[in-house]
Structure formats: C-alpha cells, structure tokens
Amino acid sequence: MFNDKTAQADLKTYYRKGPNKATRVLIEQVSQRGVQGSALLDIGGGIGVIQHALVERGAAHITHVDASRAYLETARQEATRRGHADRVDFRFGDFVDIAPELEQADIVTLDRVICCYDDMPSLVEASAKLARRAYGIIIPLDRWWVAGAGKAFNALLSIFTRNPYRMFIHPTAEIERILAAQGLRREFYKRVGIWQVAVYARS
Ligand SMILES: C[S@@+](CC[C@H](N)C(=O)[O-])C[C@H]1O[C@@H](n2cnc3c(N)ncnc32)[C@H](O)[C@@H]1O
Numbered sequence: 169m170f171n172d173k174t175a176q177a178d179l180k181t182y183y184r185k186g187p188n189k190a191t192r193v194l195i196e197q198v199s200q201r202g203v204q205g206s207a208l209l210d211i212g213g214g215i216g217v218i219q220h221a222l223v224e225r226g227a228a229h230i231t232h233v234d235a236s237r238a239y240l241e242t243a244r245q246e247a248t249r250r251g252h253a254d255r256v257d258f259r260f261g262d263f264v265d266i267a268p269e270l271e272q273a274d275i276v277t278l279d280r281v282i283c284c285y286d287d288m289p290s291l292v293e294a295s296a297k298l299a300r301r302a303y304g305i306i307i308p309l310d311r312w313w314v315a316g317a318g319k320a321f322n323a324l325l326s327i328f329t330r331n332p333y334r335m336f337i338h339p340t341a342e343i344e345r346i347l348a349a350q351g352l353r354r355e356f357y358k359r360v361g362i363w364q365v366a367v368y369a370r371s
Pocket residue numbers: 170191211212213214215217233234235236239261262263264278279280281284285291
C-alpha cells in the first residue's frame with residue numbers, strides 16, 4: 169500500500185499544496201505547546217510532512233519510525249534536500265515491535281496511522297508511554313457511514329488488487345480510554361471532514 173509510487177505521488181502533492189488541512193491543524197496545535205529544542209517521535213510519518221514543519225519551528229531531534237521503506241527513504245531524501253537529515257533518526261519497522269528500543273520524546277504524533285493498524289491497543293499504549301508532554305493524532309470519525317465506506321474500500325482493494333492492506337475504524341472512546349490510563353488528557357479537538365484531529369497533554 170505504501171510503496172515508492174505512492175510515496176512519490178504524495179511528495180508531488182506536498183510540493184504543490186503543502187500539508188493537507190487536518191495535518192496543518194495538528195502542526196499548529198503541537199507547535200503552540202512548544203517546539204523549540206524539543207524531541208519529536210513521528211510514528212508512521214510517511215514522507216515526513218510533520219517533521220519537516222517542526223524542524224523549521226525549532227525541533228532539535230526527530231525519530232521517524234515507519235513500516236514502509238519507500239516512505240522512510242522518501243522522507244530521508246526530502247530531509248536531506250532541506251538540510252536537516254542530521255537531526256532525524258530514521259527507524260524502519262513496525263512501531264509496536266521496536267517501541268521498547270525507543271526513548272521518550274516531548275511530542276509524539278500519529279497522523280492517519282492508528283487506522284492502518286489492527287492491534288490498536290498495543291499501538292496506542294506503547295506510543296502514549298513515550299510521550300513526555302504532548303500526543304497528537306489524526307483518526308477517522310468512528311461513525312457507521314465511515315466504517316461502511318472503510319469496509320467497502322477494504323473489499324474492493326482485496327478483490328481487485330489482492331492487496332492485504334486493511335483500514336480500521338477503531339472506536340474513539342476506546343483510544344481515549346487507553347490514553348487516559350496513560351495519563352494523557354485531551355486538550356484540543358477539531359473535526360476536519362472525516363478526520364478527527366486531537367492533541368493530548370500529560371496531566
Ligand atoms: C496513511 S499513511 C500516513 C502518512 C503520514 N503520517 C501522513 O499523514 O501523510 C500511514 C503511514 O504509517 C505507516 N505505518 C502504519 N502502521 C505502522 C506501524 N505499525 N509502525 C510504523 N509505521 C506504520 C505506513 O507505513 C505509512 O507510512
């Protein structure tokens with residue numbers, strides 16, 4: 169699903185239009201909580217849209233974990249082109265598997281990543297544990313009609329391309345229950361189309 173072709177297409181769109189609207193909201197919100205000199209853990213960072221923005225706003229160190237080599241490489245090339253690759257630690261793998269090797273970061277972001285992963289509790293719990301100050305996510309609305317569209321998308325993908333990728337609409341309340349248990353309290357919420365942008369802070 170996340171291959172070189174889609175990474176290059178995403179990069180082209182990014183050059184043309186910049187970050188999409190929901191991501192812009194997330195970048196603004198985490199920036200308001202203090203970026204200067206901070207460490208960011210960007211899980212499933214794709215082509216690196218959040219990290220490019222936060223480095224420009226003063227983030228000192230980024231860890232970008234991604235399960236797609238193509239996206240990780242595209243993010244690395246873009247970071248090199250922008251002159252900040254030396255501030256990014258690019259880590260390939262499933263975040264849940266490599267989480268025990270990672271250090272805490274001031275800010276943790278998951279932009280449209282939780283919906284790619286079946287074992288949501290493990291992903292959310294392990295990532296929340298690594299957030300020292302702020303935790304930002306973008307997830308789909310968990311309404312019946314979004315879940316229906318997701319199921320139709322999964323079925324078409326499987327039938328026509330045999331692609332094993334699946335989109336998951338995890339219950340928002342369940343995600344927030346796990347975050348609350350990890351000491352993260354919601355400070356910001358905005359709906360952007362079918363997406364929910366939320367930022368949590370350690371209480
Ligand atoms: C839909 S894309 C979103 C990319 C980027 N965050 C954005 O919004 O443009 C999902 C990304 O998350 C990565 N991903 C999904 N599950 C992951 C996991 N368990 N560990 C690490 N990366 C993951 C995929 O490889 C892909 O790059």
